[in-house]
Amino acid sequence: xxxxxxxxxxxxxxxxxxxxxxxxxxxxxxxxxxxxxxxxxxxxxxxxxxxxxxxxxxxxxxxxxxxxxxxxxxxxxxxxxxxxxxxxxxxxxxxxxxxxxxxxxxxxxxxxxxxxxxxxxxxxxxxxxxxxxxxxxxxxxxxxxxxxxxxxxxxxxxxxxxxxxxxxxxxxxxxxxxxxxxxxxxxxxxxxxxxxxxxxxxxxxxxxxxxxxxxxxxxx
Numbered sequence: 001x002x003x004x005x006x007x008x009x010x011x012x013x014x015x016x017x018x019x020x021x022x023x024x025x026x027x028x029x030x031x032x033x034x035x036x037x038x039x040x041x042x043x044x045x046x047x048x049x050x051x052x053x054x055x056x057x058x059x060x061x062x063x064x065x066x067x068x069x070x071x072x073x074x075x076x077x078x079x080x081x082x083x084x085x086x087x088x089x090x091x092x093x094x095x096x097x098x099x100x101x102x103x104x105x106x107x108x109x110x111x112x113x114x115x116x117x118x119x120x121x122x123x124x125x126x127x128x129x130x131x132x133x134x135x136x137x138x139x140x141x142x143x144x145x146x147x148x149x150x151x152x153x154x155x156x157x158x159x160x161x162x163x164x165x166x167x168x169x170x171x172x173x174x175x176x177x178x179x180x181x182x183x184x185x186x187x188x189x190x191x192x193x194x195x196x197x198x199x200x201x202x203x204x205x206x207x208x209x210x211x212x213x214x215x216x217x218x219x220x
Contacts, residue, residue, distance in 0.1 A: 028078035028102045031065075037072035043134050043220045044074040046112040048099060050120045052081040054152065057120035060139075060203040064115070067208045073215075076112070078102045080123065088157040095123040100131055113137065113220060115211070117202075119152060125160050135167040135218065137211055140176065140202055143183040159185060164193035169214045171207070174198045 033040050047065045049058035058079065065075040080098050082091055103112065113135040116124040121141035128136060142148055145157040170187060172180060177198055180187040186194050199210040 028076055028106070030074070030076045030106050031069045032074050033069055033072045037070065039072040041073045041215075041220060043110050044076060044106070044108045044112045046099075046103060046108075046114050047075060047077045048114060048116040048120045048124055049077075049079045050081065050095065050123060051079055054119035056118040056140075057116070059117065060207055061115070061117060063204065064207055064211065068212065071212060074108070076102065076106050076108070086154060088153045088155045091154065092122060092126045092157065096126045096130065099123060099127050103131075110134065113215070115139070116141075118142070119148070122157075125162070128166075129160075129162055133166060135169070135215075135220065137169045137171065137214070138186075139171045139207070140173075141170065141180075141184065143179055144185070147183070164191050166193060167218055168194045169197055169211070170194065171197045171199055171202070171210050173200070173202065 045065070045068055047061050049061050051058040062077060065077045069075045078099065080095050080102075082094050082098075086094070111132040111134045114124040114127065114133055115137040117139040119142065121138045122145070124133075124136055124138070127133070145153070145159050148157070164186065168186065168191075170177075170180065170184070177187070177196060181196070182188065187196055195214060197210050197214060199206045201207065
């Protein structure tokens with residue numbers, strides 16, 4: 001058995017920054033592991049997508065969350081969207097604040113491990129600059145912020161400069177990992193906190209195996 005929460009299809013007041021305006025809506029589904037699970041992990045997993053911004057961000061995320069729920073994790077799957085005009089930093093701040101609202105609404109007692117894909121990786125990386133996390137899984141993240149064109153970011157966005165102080169897993173295909181090692185700051189600069197994990201496919205069992213093994217090695 002598991003609890004299933006659905007919410008919030010909320011419409012918040014516009015967020016104003018000088019001449020810029022954004023409108024934020026989000027939804028989430030929270031599941032507890034079934035009683036048949038061999039264990040119940042205390043640390044929740046939060047899966048973040050931004051499908052209206054980047055449809056690739058939701059690819060495989062719901063399936064991965066469902067499989068990890070069956071393996072004993074409490075999971076929160078949240079999709080965030082922002083519409084309207086904004087500078088990229090303001091837009092990313094709005095995403096981060098809304099993600100914080102979802103995490104607080106779910107009332108998780110432990111700082112979560114965040115799992116994101118593609119451009120949603122920008123949201124979780126922005127989030128951890130202000131809020132706590134136990135870990136971060138970045139699936140096929142952008143090689144850099146500067147690599148994203150005008151169709152993805154309305155204005156230029158400075159590169160993240162945070163220093164990893166908690167476990168981070170970067171999961172991608174072997175071919176793309178080579179590109180990340182050349183261009184992505186987290187992959188280019190060795191750190192004891194960053195693990196680079198190759199998966200044959202970024203979906204189904206290969207993706208599950210990569211993420212589940214990393215969580216197990218961390219004792220989560």
